[in-house]
Amino acid sequence: MLRKEMSQLTIAVTGMNARADNPGSGMAVVRCLREVANFQGKIIGLGYDVLDPGLFQSGLTDAGYLLPYPSSGEQELLGRLQYIQEKEGIDILIPCLDAEILSMIHLQDDIAALGIKMLLPTKDQLQLRNKDRLHQFANEIGVKTPEQITVTNDSFFNDCSKKGWLYPLVVKGQFYDAGIAQNPEQAVALFHKIAAIWGMPILVQKLIEGDEVNLTGLGDGEGKLFGTVMMRKQAITDKGKAWAGITVHDDGLLKEAEKLVQALKWRGPLEVEMMRDSQGHYYLIEINPRFPAWIYLAKANGNNLPWALLEMLQQQPLSVLETPKVGTLFIRYAQDVIVSLANFEAMTMTGERAKQG
Template sequence: MPNQVHSESQLTTTEAGTDPPRVLVLDGDGPAALRVVRSLGRRGVPVTVGGTSRMGLGMVSRYADDRYVYPDPASDYRRFVDHLREYLSANDVFAVIPVSDASSLVCSQHKAELAETGTKVAVEDPETFEKAYDKGALFELAADLDVPTPETRQRDDYADVVDLADGMSLPAVVKYRSKTVLDGGKAHTDLIDDVNYVETEAALISTYQVLVGRNSHLKGHEPIVQEYVPGETTAAVVLADEGEVLAQFQERRVRTYPASGGNSAVLESMRDEKMHRYAERVVEALEWTGPAMVEFMRTDDGEYHLIEVNGRYWGSVPFAVACGVDFPWLHYRQLLGETPEHDGEYRTGEQMQRLFYEDVKWLGEQISQRRFGAFGAFGRALATHEHSVSAWDDPVPAAGAVMQSAALTAQRLFDRRGTRLADADDPSSTTNTT
């Protein structure tokens, strides 16, 4: 597998005669947090890795010199905030860096409270964060920009869905305003799947009503309805300072899981000046500071339509670093009060396999559909592409990911076998027919 260690990563701030201050990286179970840990740890920055378990990928990295286990914010985000505040008060931590969707939202909403400990909270203030996080607010903002967007409609009361659907461009997507909603002490996460796509006004109305009706946390946070734009998913990922883009990297999705459209499984680096300009306009309008992903759909005519903004580290951050834009290091320098710069150069045409867990799941999906030729595509990527987890100088996380993947696969097989056995024992089962 390609070696992702670069010579520039050996530079440390100790060369200036001072010890670099410690950071706490949250969400240590995923590849994005692992990449942040490695980028900073390789440069001599002391890193504490936080997570809900000591078995996360970042937790077992050689570059984690301390670990912190906290309550799951999805189960009780208030308890998570209290626990984190007490930890920051008792420990010398320069900055806390949330990585996941849920922790970024919670840390933004409670930023002032956490900052009272003297620790920098590396996420935008609630007002700015919400402008990107709430898709309704984002597309209201984007309507005044010279950036193409899908037709987007929204209502404050889901009872108005009939009016909302009237004359809507179809097919359409019933989109949650945000991936995570804080309600009743819990962080509720909603993911878009095939159910959210509709082709008729009647389907739009019924889907909207069912989704809101069965999810009480969506009332008062009603979904938007957006025109479906076919094409290829692309993204410009940035580090910005009050709306000025300091560094940018672009990528496109070669394949996804699920294959019909979802998270990236294989990515390719690219460069397009039009997407660059559009991303800069969006970031400037948001007055954004910190890392963010600006996602577009590229249509067959080469146009880019704004789809969403993720105001946090993105899952494929290891790819940007491997291609030459070390966002975690640039972000760290920004937190120190510097104005980091990047020359804009990075390798294009490179590909990365997100082996754990998206491409493994893609392969499983293909096999379940008896598309056995997928083994070849999967194997070629395994042998030739960059990878999001593996690193020669830090092998334990990859070994842990293999064991986690095997455990998840075994659990899925066990669950399926249990379902089949239950159906066989149940004379009323629709699968037990003669």
């Protein structure tokens, strides 16, 4: 039986975007919370685009609101959260998008003053896992990463093979976006495409052949990792995101993730993405500072990590399992959300879902 205050919480969740090739994790987080037995609280969906489907899906969210884009500035975001808070009385906010985490960290005292709790890493923790610093940080604690070089000129790609940088190569932005180049032409095209959006420099990595294995869990801020669930991708989208996956138990992956969380003293949800090569070596690709889009697999497997996050914030005993089941598969699918003109109009004009229709 849930304690009344847990079952009555009002929870806001961001990341209501769900484009099939690269969905946000917000709707999956909401689904995990919505399915908790006896949960009678409210769930507020927060998004950045009027076409974010989670804003409208009344079976999942009780209300939907648009937030200003991070480029509008943090005070805009705070003002908007204040407005939403006055209407909804949010107890806990779960940010689900990489790009907003830094702003949330900057604003967390102001957001706490509004009466909203969050479980976030510190700014230092967040920045150590930035793409431009991850390589050095990981190597310092003995976690392998793919060999990496910083590139500021596309001429690198014409003769890089002579310097040992053989194709295929991974071309990455310093903040986001990545692609695999099979030859110099593709590499130059990717270089310019990514640089135009995310700026210089561009990072180039040697491609690790093998299986991608991912882990999600919750860091307690003191170096301990809770509720781990591991997944191997079975099928991916054009953007390399999981379309199907299966839970596994991989001691090597767990050991590397624990090492990272211990060194970072990570606080909050995270996803560790690694490649395992045919010799059984693990290479860190990325640490995402949020729940992954496949988080419902964790819940389906006995570890409801979004709920555990609420338990941590409410200082309740954690209900996550130490050893989740292996061999549980997820297969993603796309679904149409039907939106009335009244709701679409309300979201477009006022940034919030109409109560009716």
